[in-house]
Amino acid sequence: MTFETKATIANFGGKLLKLSHQSSETKTPMALNLYLPPNASASTKVPVLFYLSGLTCTGDNCSEKGFLQAHASQHGIAIVYPDTSPRGTETIKISDRDAWDFGTGAGFYIDATTEGFKENYRMYSYVTKELPEALWGAFPQLDSTRVSITGHSMGGHGALTLALKNPGMYKSCSAFAPISNPVNCPWGQNAFTGYFGEENKEKWAEHDATELVKKLKEGDKFAALIDVGTGDNFYKQGQLLPENLETAAKESKADVKVEVRYQPDYDHSYYFISSFGKDHIEYHAKFLKQ
Amino acid sequence: MTFETKATIANFGGKLLKLSHQSSETKTPMALNLYLPPNASASTKVPVLFYLSGLTCTGDNCSEKGFLQAHASQHGIAIVYPDTSPRGTETIKISDRDAWDFGTGAGFYIDATTEGFKENYRMYSYVTKELPEALWGAFPQLDSTRVSITGHSMGGHGALTLALKNPGMYKSCSAFAPISNPVNCPWGQNAFTGYFGEENKEKWAEHDATELVKKLKEGDKFAALIDVGTGDNFYKQGQLLPENLETAAKESKADVKVEVRYQPDYDHSYYFISSFGKDHIEYHAKFLKQ
Numbered sequence: 001m002t003f004e005t006k007a008t009i010a011n012f013g014g015k016l017l018k019l020s021h022q023s024s025e026t027k028t029p030m031a032l033n034l035y036l037p038p039n040a041s042a043s044t045k046v047p048v049l050f051y052l053s054g055l056t057c058t059g060d061n062c063s064e065k066g067f068l069q070a071h072a073s074q075h076g077i078a079i080v081y082p083d084t085s086p087r088g089t090e091t092i093k094i095s096d097r098d099a100w101d102f103g104t105g106a107g108f109y110i111d112a113t114t115e116g117f118k119e120n121y122r123m124y125s126y127v128t129k130e131l132p133e134a135l136w137g138a139f140p141q142l143d144s145t146r147v148s149i150t151g152h153s154m155g156g157h158g159a160l161t162l163a164l165k166n167p168g169m170y171k172s173c174s175a176f177a178p179i180s181n182p183v184n185c186p187w188g189q190n191a192f193t194g195y196f197g198e199e200n201k202e203k204w205a206e207h208d209a210t211e212l213v214k215k216l217k218e219g220d221k222f223a224a225l226i227d228v229g230t231g232d233n234f235y236k237q238g239q240l241l242p243e244n245l246e247t248a249a250k251e252s253k254a255d256v257k258v259e260v261r262y263q264p265d266y267d268h269s270y271y272f273i274s275s276f277g278k279d280h281i282e283y284h285a286k287f288l289k290q
Numbered sequence: 291m292t293f294e295t296k297a298t299i300a301n302f303g304g305k306l307l308k309l310s311h312q313s314s315e316t317k318t319p320m321a322l323n324l325y326l327p328p329n330a331s332a333s334t335k336v337p338v339l340f341y342l343s344g345l346t347c348t349g350d351n352c353s354e355k356g357f358l359q360a361h362a363s364q365h366g367i368a369i370v371y372p373d374t375s376p377r378g379t380e381t382i383k384i385s386d387r388d389a390w391d392f393g394t395g396a397g398f399y400i401d402a403t404t405e406g407f408k409e410n411y412r413m414y415s416y417v418t419k420e421l422p423e424a425l426w427g428a429f430p431q432l433d434s435t436r437v438s439i440t441g442h443s444m445g446g447h448g449a450l451t452l453a454l455k456n457p458g459m460y461k462s463c464s465a466f467a468p469i470s471n472p473v474n475c476p477w478g479q480n481a482f483t484g485y486f487g488e489e490n491k492e493k494w495a496e497h498d499a500t501e502l503v504k505k506l507k508e509g510d511k512f513a514a515l516i517d518v519g520t521g522d523n524f525y526k527q528g529q530l531l532p533e534n535l536e537t538a539a540k541e542s543k544a545d546v547k548v549e550v551r552y553q554p555d556y557d558h559s560y561y562f563i564s565s566f567g568k569d570h571i572e573y574h575a576k577f578l579k580q
Contacts, residue, residue: 010521010555012565067357265300275302
């Protein structure tokens with residue numbers, strides 16, 4: 001699996017690489033950004049943070065507006081910014097349900113089971129298996145044994161569910177304004193109906209952070225740092241439901257540490273992400289540098 | 291002069307205000323952004339940094355991508371992000387020469403003298419007089435006695451020329467990849483021909499940082515911190531010409547301290563600005579906190 005480097009951009013002493021490769025999971029070309037901090041080299045492998053973006057975004061939005069690279073540069077952490085869905089809908093049988101919150105730009109980090117989506121909408125397998133394996137093969141500067149994950153909104157849902165479904169895969173997990181209980185919010189219900197079918201509620205629960213925490217058993221462990229802005233309209237509209245995740249964490253018999261910080265007045269935008277990116281990079285650095 | 295607040299956005303502990311007001315200079319509504327750091331209050335007035343944007347930009351680009359608020363928050367400095375030209379071309383007699391580097395989004399921080407532009411293209415008077423006076427009147431949190439200026443590309447030209455033309459108005463001046471000698475580069479020659487006329491070379495020189503430094507006399511003082519990326523295509527194409535400004539500074543009998551730092555591989559984008567924003571805010575803080 002080889003990557004084409006579309007651009008190499010100097011940033012905070014390191015390099016942001018705009019990459020593209022052919023994905024066998026989505027059966028489409030997939031674009032992504034990779035930030036390599038100044039100290040990254042084959043002899044000095046650096047830990048890796050995956051950042052999963054939200055609805056409508058590509059890997060570019062947070063690369064340009066999140067300022068995570070400023071702090072990743074200081075801590076010697078690489079950041080991977082994948083895309084949020086397959087692109088090139090002319091090659092994809094998009095249903096007439098395609099919208100800003102479903103289909104292109106809205107992959108929800110699941111492997112779809114429904115006709116029209118199951119062939120290409122395989123972002124779960126792409127982000128957890130195909131992409132990391134391709135990166136480890138192509139970039140000897142990356143330490144495949146020290147990997148963490150974060151994300152925003154739909155990408156926060158992705159970060160939480162991927163970490164919960166794959167114990168040990170990620171050293172740490174955090175999220176900005178995550179969709180925390182998709183089976184109980186309009187965004188999630190609409191997406192899961194389209195990707196899994198209305199009846200397939202078991203599959204829905206497999207990709208819901210709150211439902212996954214409820215299934216944790218005594219002896220299981222999970223921890224996450226979460227920030228949510230109290231001025232976030234999507235939070236106010238009940239799309240995020242972090243309280244449901246907090247309740248599940250409190251009631252769990254497992255060792256669950258979910259810290260949700262409600263940030264006064266902050267909205268859902270990159271002005272919010274950039275304001276707390278330093279805290280999240282420092283949180284992950286504690287685990288990635290062990 | 292009253293401002294309409296279109297949005298108030300929490301950012302780095304402070305607030306980014308999206309403002310609009312009617313300008314008597316441009317005879318159009320003018321949008322701008324104002325960042326107020328956390329400590330700003332009527333009883334704790336904060337110093338003010340004007341950031342002038344480059345070609346095609348509005349006040350939003352650097353507010354979202356420049357990362358300056360992160361450092362302004364720490365140093366207790368407000369930032370004003372004006373627009374780059376009058377907008378609403380249906381009310382403006384734009385000539386058929388209107389283009390991405392001339393006319394809308396390309397005001398060049400001058401007062402135009404040519405027909406079709408002289409009525410509205412008065413960004414020099416707007417940025418140096420009308421806008422600051424309006425801000426001092428509307429925002430008691432701002433300290434009108436401690437003001438500095440910076441900018442990018444065309445806005446770097448603006449920062450340098452406004453500071454050179456108005457000794458004492460700004461405590462300090464810096465620029466990112468500034469158009470340093472517009473009378474000798476295609477962008478400047480095209481813009482000054484359109485705004486001043488081909489013959490009016492005296493007016494051209496009045497708005498050229500290199501020409502203004504040449505005119506400084508013994509006893510005059512000027513200082514600026516400038517960063518330029520060596521991977522910047524506009525630098526390579528001879529649109530910026532910082533070497534001409536350095537030469538004029540070296541040959542001047544006045545007390546001129548122009549430090550141009552050539553940053554290896556950096557381009558012309560906000561990835562470049564965000565990487566060195568901390569240095570620029572710290573540079574201005576030294577003067578603004580005196």
